[in-house]
Amino acid sequence: SHELMGIHPYNPLEDTYSIYAHPLRNIDELCASIVRSHRETSQCRVEELQALRWKLFSREEIQAYQSKTVDEMWQHCAIQLTDAVQYVVEFAKRIPGFRMLSQNDQIALLKTGSMEVVLVRMSRYFNTENNTVFFDGKFAGAEVFKSLACGDLIAAVFDFAHDMCALKLTEQQIALFTALVLINADRPCLEDRGRVQRVQRNVELGLTHILHRDNQDNLLHKLYQRMAVLRSLCRLHIEKLHWFSQRYPLTAHSLFPPLYKELFASEGELLPGTTH
Numbered sequence: 001s002h003e004l005m006g007i008h009p010y011n012p013l014e015d016t017y018s019i020y021a022h023p024l025r026n027i028d029e030l031c032a033s034i035v036r037s038h039r040e041t042s043q044c045r046v047e048e049l050q051a052l053r054w055k056l057f058s059r060e061e062i063q064a065y066q067s068k069t070v071d072e073m074w075q076h077c078a079i080q081l082t083d084a085v086q087y088v089v090e091f092a093k094r095i096p097g098f099r100m101l102s103q104n105d106q107i108a109l110l111k112t113g114s115m116e117v118v119l120v121r122m123s124r125y126f127n128t129e130n131n132t133v134f135f136d137g138k139f140a141g142a143e144v145f146k147s148l149a150c151g152d153l154i155a156a157v158f159d160f161a162h163d164m165c166a167l168k169l170t171e172q173q174i175a176l177f178t179a180l181v182l183i184n185a186d187r188p189c190l191e192d193r194g195r196v197q198r199v200q201r202n203v204e205l206g207l208t209h210i211l212h213r214d215n216q217d218n219l220l221h222k223l224y225q226r227m228a229v230l231r232s233l234c235r236l237h238i239e240k241l242h243w244f245s246q247r248y249p250l251t252a253h254s255l256f257p258p259l260y261k262e263l264f265a266s267e268g269e270l271l272p273g274t275t276h
């Protein structure tokens with residue numbers, strides 16, 4: 001059974017109420033519903049985080065993180081990531097048309113897209129003045145994550161967050177962008193690519209509509225470029241996870257949240273000891 005709890009079981013009867021049976025009154029309604037879902041499924045609001053932006057970790061707190069063992073720090077981040085992914089699953093379920101997809105296609109899109117959405121959401125909390133990111137309730141520099149022993153991934157994650165901040169996206173633009181990151185008909189192993197394409201096209205219309213309304217059509221190709229960077233970041237994350245689960249099989253198998261394993265451990269090379 002899939003750990004992605006709460007995935008709405010696909011009910012063919014519901015299909016008759018798909019967005020084609022009751023086409024959205026207009027793209028505005030689509031955008032409004034995605035923006036509302038984004039706001040409702042974010043763990044924190046950007047305004048709240050602005051108030052905290054100078055709440056940094058003390059030297060002692062940084063030392064404490066840096067003296068964690070590799071597997072302790074990995075487990076700590078895996079738990080944070082799994083929390084964030086739960087909210088992304090909730091966001092996905094509220095994207096018009098997502099729940100009309102088959103359960104397998106919903107899972108396939110979340111398997112490859114949820115980490116990418118987390119990384120985009122993370123960039124909203126990045127402070128470009130001191131290169132810190134919101135983590136564990138305060139703002140952390142890259143040195144806090146030293147004990148993860150994947151400096152290249154952390155550097156790439158920070159660079160990406162910095163790069164996204166430079167675009168100065170509004171929350172509405174981020175909402176539509178993250179919906180498009182998730183609803184991607186080019187993802188591997190989709191059963192009904194055509195159906196995903198139709199949902200994707202609606203979201204694309206929504207994003208171009210929002211950008212046109214904001215007089216920022218020029219952002220569209222930059223956002224497509226960022227999607228390519230996201231894919232390489234997530235490949236790096238999976239590579240590091242493989243490296244980690246080879247070296248710390250016990251932690252990866254028994255201490256990582258089941259949802260994390262479901263999403264990020266590749267089917268082929270199951271984490272050792274996973275029963276199937």
Ligand SMILES: O=C(O)[C@H]1CC[C@H](C(=O)N2CC[C@](c3ccc(C(F)(C(F)(F)F)C(F)(F)F)cc3)(S(=O)(=O)c3ccc(F)cc3)C2)CC1
Pocket residue numbers: 041042043044045076077078080081082084087118119121122133134135136145148150153154157158237240
């Ligand atoms: O929902 C919201 O409002 C937000 C969504 C975004 C959330 C967030 O920023 N995150 C949730 C989990 C976060 C996260 C990001 C990246 C990773 C990794 F890639 C690696 F650790 F290697 F970088 C891994 F997977 F390989 F381990 C693990 C976990 S984190 O907060 O633990 C964090 C870790 C490292 C950072 F350098 C910056 C942040 C990011 C915070 C809450």
